[in-house]
Amino acid sequence: MVHTLHLSLVLFSVHNGKLMVYARDNRLPSRPLARGEHLDDAKKALLVETLKTKNPLYVEQLYTTSDPIERGSVVVVYFALCASESLPSHLLGDMRPAQSFQAAFLEKDILSYAIQRLQWKVEYTNIIYSLLPLEFALGDVQRVYEAILGYSMDKRNFRKKILSLGLLQETGRKRKVGQSRPAETYCFRKRSLQYVNIL
Amino acid sequence: MVHTLHLSLVLFSVHNGKLMVYARDNRLPSRPLARGEHLDDAKKALLVETLKTKNPLYVEQLYTTSDPIERGSVVVVYFALCASESLPSHLLGDMRPAQSFQAAFLEKDILSYAIQRLQWKVEYTNIIYSLLPLEFALGDVQRVYEAILGYSMDKRNFRKKILSLGLLQETGRKRKVGQSRPAETYCFRKRSLQYVNIL
């Protein structure tokens, strides 16, 4: 029993308050599994091919399906998260708002499932760390949540909640942007997956 | 690029307050994907092969991995839930407590991941319906939760909670078992997946 097997990648980032997805020529990046190659190695190779660099990010297997396009072929889909600050610049031109796809996009089922998984995950783990730079303001965190979940939250309640979880640590530094009050900056205590009730 | 591809099944049931898994000869049931066959068809075929009958149950894809045993082969793992009352009798002899595997069991990573997924799922959906007969007492429901989550709960609080969700409907009938007060019986309003905060 032989089969062709591909890996596909849904690469997310949050930029300017929007959830962005990488898609070149309206296709998700993809790579065949080489003969005898281990799935995890292929996953790493696909990431390197796509990003060109080894960037800090979060990767997770999404699901496996018979290829909706190529009959007889099977696809293992992954999703990855990367802070927009660490996205290599050659990808920027092909990052598009996740909402802008819809109708015609071939892999829209994959995409909408990926968004759903991301929404769940963001609510009960700390993966948000993978979408933020090393140092950030609380407002940044809130904007990332809002972009992913698609609704806006009360600033005071959000701060109370996120601080009470103890995931963050004050840096003691401040960040000035434009003509407004400087924000205190924070960083994550641990940049690794933890299960916590966020919302 | 050609590959051999198998499907494996982790079949769960709850019996006598214990979470049980089907494994024959210390292996999970498995089936190759036929050439050109659609993954969903193969999944159905694997279920039929294993259960011999079409039983009411819940099935979900778990994840895909390079086969831990057979090098160069890829396995797509599914997990299924079946009420012990509707388990065909030829399976009963090979149902073992999920906790009894551990150490030597070849596919123990798969199994422990499956248990984890089941625990999560049971907390935020109504899948528990797939592990209960059509008619049951509240005590039965509680025992299933306890078997899956591995800790015991307060009876009064559990009842309040589960009834407040509105998933259940009183049948108006009672069920007598042994020398104790007959229990009022309930059934699920909907026997299909719904997302609800259970615990």
Place this chain on the structure above:
DNA sequence: ACAAAAGTGTTCCAGATACACCCATGA
């Protein structure tokens, strides 16, 4: 002085938790 984003507290309500006794039945 004004524009822009940061920062901050209190009240209220719902849901979670802790907890102990009586009930209906069959042996």
Place this chain on the structure above:
DNA sequence: TCATGGGTGTATCTGGAACACTTTTGT
């Protein structure tokens, strides 16, 4: 009458939700 599991209510605590004004900076 006793053993077995079924059934019930209250008090307290905690966490979520709603809500508006002051602060710091640059222009």
